[in-house]
Amino acid sequence: MSDGKPPPLTPAGFQVLLALARGNAHGYAVMQFVDELSGGEIQLGPGTLYRTLARLVADGLVREVSADANEEPHDSRRRYYQLTPLGNRAAQREAEQLARLVDAADGAGLLPKRRSA
Template sequence: MAKGNPPPLTPAAFQVLLALARGRAHGYGIMGFVTELTDGSVQLGPGTLYRTLSRLAADGLVEEAPDMREDEPHDARRRYYQLTEQGWDVATREARLLARLASAAAEAGLLDRRERSA
C-alpha cells in the first residue's frame, strides 16, 4: 500500500531538498553543492534553481531562514532556505524511492559493470 504522492517532485526539486537536508543554504550555494556532489554530471542552471525554490516555498516544503549567523559575514543579497517539516517528509519519501531504485539496479548487476570511458 502507500501510494499517496501529492506533489510529484521533479528531479531538480529533489536535488534542492537533498542539498537543504544537510542544512540551511542559499541558492548559489545549492548550485555548487549539487555540482560537487554529482561530479558535475548534474548541474542546475539559475533558471531551474530559483524557479524550483519558489515552487517549493509556495508548496510549503522549504521556507526562508533568518540570515543571522556570526561565523558568516552577512551578505544582504543572499536568501537562505531550510526544509520545513513537510519538506523533510517529502524528501524522505523520495530518498526511500531512490534507495529502492539503486537497490534494484544493484540486483540487476548494473553496479558491478566496468564501463568504457567514452
C-alpha cells in the same frame, strides 16, 4: 496546516531538498552543492534553481529564513532557505523511492560491487 501528504517532487526539486537537508543554505550554495555531489555531471543552472526554489516555497516544502548569524561577513544579497517538516518528509519518501531503484539496479548487475553482501 501545511501538512497532509507532500506533493510529487521533480528531479530538480529533490536535488534542492537534499542540499537543504544538510543544513540551511542560500541558492547559490545549493547550486554548488549539486554540482559537486554529482562530480559536475548534474548542473542546475539559475533558471531551474530559482524556479524550483520558488515552487518548493509555494508548496510549503521549504521556507525562507533570515541568515543564521553564524554566517561570516553577512552578504545582504543572500537569501537563506530551510526545509519544513513537510519538505523533510517529502525528501524521505523520494530518497526511499530512489533507494529501491538503486537496489533493483544492483540486483540487475548494473552496479560494480554494492551492497550485494
